[in-house]
Amino acid sequence: MTFPVVLADVQSRFNPSKIAGLGLWLNAEKITGLSNGDPVVTWEDQSGNGNDHTQATGSKRPTYRTDVVNGKPVVRFDLVDDILSPVAAVANTDFTVVILFTDIKSTDTEKNMFMNTPDGNNRLAINGISSTFRAGQFNGSDWIGVGSGALTALQARIVTAKYVNSPRAFQFWIDGVEITGGTVANVADASGVSHCDVAEICGYNSGLANNQIARLEKYMSIRYAVSI
Numbered sequence: 001m002t003f004p005v006v007l008a009d010v011q012s013r014f015n016p017s018k019i020a021g022l023g024l025w026l027n028a029e030k031i032t033g034l035s036n037g038d039p040v041v042t043w044e045d046q047s048g049n050g051n052d053h054t055q056a057t058g059s060k061r062p063t064y065r066t067d068v069v070n071g072k073p074v075v076r077f078d079l080v081d082d083i084l085s086p087v088a089a090v091a092n093t094d095f096t097v098v099i100l101f102t103d104i105k106s107t108d109t110e111k112n113m114f115m116n117t118p119d120g121n122n123r124l125a126i127n128g129i130s131s132t133f134r135a136g137q138f139n140g141s142d143w144i145g146v147g148s149g150a151l152t153a154l155q156a157r158i159v160t161a162k163y164v165n166s167p168r169a170f171q172f173w174i175d176g177v178e179i180t181g182g183t184v185a186n187v188a189d190a191s192g193v194s195h196c197d198v199a200e201i202c203g204y205n206s207g208l209a210n211n212q213i214a215r216l217e218k219y220m221s222i223r224y225a226v227s228i
Helices: 007-012 210-224
Strands: 022-027 063-069 072-076 095-103 111-115 123-129 132-138 143-150 156-164 169-174 177-179 196-204
Touching: 063 095, 063 196, 095 210, 156 210, 196 210
Parallel strands: none
Antiparallel strands: 022 196, 063 072, 072 196, 095 156, 095 196, 111 123, 123 132, 132 143, 156 169, 169 177
């Protein structure tokens, strides 16, 4: 006797740990002990690598918000000074990062989301100015790749960035569609902060194959009801 296999059922059993090289997995749904509006002191890493993100200064803590994206919670950053700092970096060279976040509004002068290594090299920056996403990768001396796409307030987006050091290549996707071209402005300032809700971040210590990236994006799409 055989039974039909439904792709959605198979995908529903998938999680980011099924792909090798997971160095960071922040999932707002795994945060415990907080109520709506509470400050987030520590966002615990679910990858098993102990790369928790923390904030010791009370005024700089983002807040935990419930029932925001498809009924799931988020961590909200206020554009003023909210920052969570990692215990350790995801990678020093090649990396892939998939992020599910919602921009609070598209009228802010500047919004930055940074993911840094301790020495400041191989920095991923997602920047929003004038209703446009811009992304780049900084290797310590210059920006080596950029992409841009439309930014819409209060819309959940799946943003994926992949960097491979040799040969040098940077790729950028929004909701499963690869984006090329554009420019990066004002993202070299590491003091930049975000004005967004972040539901989940998956970081890998390698440039994943495109079929692996597609699997992760499908996972995010199903969980957060984002069309790709």
